[in-house]
Amino acid sequence: MTHVFAALSPTTIVAALESVGMAPAGEPFALNSYENRVLLFRDDDRCGWVAKFYRPERWSTAVIQEEHDYLLELAAAGVGVAAPLRLAGGQTLHHFGGFDFALFSQQPGQAPELEEPAHLFALGEVLGHLHGVADRRAFVHRPTLELASGAARASDEVLASGWLNADQRRAYERVAGHLVEKLEGYATPPADMIRCHGDCHLGNILGRDEVFTLVDFDDCLMAPAMQDIWMLLSINDPASWQARLSEIREGYEEHREFPGDELSLIEPLRSYRLMRYSAWLVARWQDPAFPAAFPWLAESGYVDSHIRELEQQRMWLDSSRWLG
Structure with missing residues (x-):
């Protein structure tokens, strides 16, 4: 059986990023994510970005957008969260080739130590x-x-x-x-x-x-x-x-x-x-x-x-x- 991410090829990923004005400097690197597909890439200025491609048919557009709106509300209040990037027109959720996706700035750091x-x-x-x-x-x-x-x-x-x-x-x-x-x-x-x-x-x-x-x-x-x-x-x-x-x-x-x-x-x-x-x-x-x-x-x-x-x-x- 063909799985839902079979159509998400490296070519499709790069084309999706280019469709919103992003120009990856090299092929995006897949991060450990299984429910969705999450990739790290750098632009020509060496800034790190994370692209998240949502699993098709899991969440509706309204459900995903509510997640994004919540993150933007939290970020505006000063809470430490990774909020989605707003592009031209104010959109945070984008669509390409049958996939919904969003962009986030790369978050540096490590997991906390619970003994500290x-x-x-x-x-x-x-x-x-x-x-x-x-x-x-x-x-x-x-x-x-x-x-x-x-x-x-x-x-x-x-x-x-x-x-x-x-x-x-x-x-x-x-x-x-x-x-x-x-x-x-x-x-x-x-x-x-x-x-x-x-x-x-x-x-x-x-x-x-x-x-x-x-x-x-x-x-x-x-x-x-x-x-x-x-x-x-x-x-x-x-x-x-x-x-x-x-x-x-x-x-x-x-x-x-x-x-x-x-x-x-x-x-x-x-x-x-x-x-x-x-x-x-x-x-x-x-x-x-x-x-x-x-x-x-x-x-x-x-x-x-x-x-x-x-x-x-x-x-x-x-x-x-x-x-x-």
């Missing part, structure tokens, strides 16, 4: 600033995080994928069903949702000298604020967790009250992400980028390992390890 208190404070500060702007209004077109129904859809996708044998299918159905049932008790009222980054892991945070920039808002959505915080707290040692939380909270409260009442959502949010991640991998397996990037998915032990991971997560959901 100053980095944790700075991360809390940028997230507090982000959320302080985010809760001024709601998204109209972007998705809303729905833990139980989203996890149920993920379970259905994994079960329909053909990756599980009979024994694995029974085990997966059992543990996934339990997790979905538990997640039904964690519905967040719409009034408590804000516009979140949505995928705030270390790969989407770049910086230097304790100043960090959030990149890749492709999954931004309405969600509880903890959706952008919990992945920075993934550590099993209670004392270290409390110390990390303290630094993040202190930075966050430079701009906004920390959502301490949402700490109980950490394990539900982790459960949701674990289930969605596997569903995403099997759903995208026909894209050649995925077997190359995730070869372990095709190994015989992956499904068993994932089921064990979900079983462990079921135990964490039944306890309150983050609140002890």
Whole structure:
């Protein structure tokens, strides 16, 4: 089956960039991105730019434009984000050869070190600033995080994928069903949702000298604020967790009250992400980028390992390890 990016050849990429007045000095270099195609290039002045070609038929134009408008709003408020470039006429979203694409200036720097208190404070500060702007209004077109129904859809996708044998299918159905049932008790009222980054892991945070920039808002959505915080707290040692939380909270409260009442959502949010991640991998397996990037998915032990991971997560959901 021909994958959706088969038509995005190097020639098409360069032609798309030239169509908006960009002249790459050399062939664009592909960055690690799988849902979309993201490329780095330099112009004749040696300035670095990133071109993002969106996966066709995933998001509507209105959904992508709302992402761009949100980024421009955040940037105007001084939040550290990589906002899309406005070209002549004010457009940020462009179209060429059946693809939607956008341009961003290259963001220098490295991922933060979560063992560094100053980095944790700075991360809390940028997230507090982000959320302080985010809760001024709601998204109209972007998705809303729905833990139980989203996890149920993920379970259905994994079960329909053909990756599980009979024994694995029974085990997966059992543990996934339990997790979905538990997640039904964690519905967040719409009034408590804000516009979140949505995928705030270390790969989407770049910086230097304790100043960090959030990149890749492709999954931004309405969600509880903890959706952008919990992945920075993934550590099993209670004392270290409390110390990390303290630094993040202190930075966050430079701009906004920390959502301490949402700490109980950490394990539900982790459960949701674990289930969605596997569903995403099997759903995208026909894209050649995925077997190359995730070869372990095709190994015989992956499904068993994932089921064990979900079983462990079921135990964490039944306890309150983050609140002890």
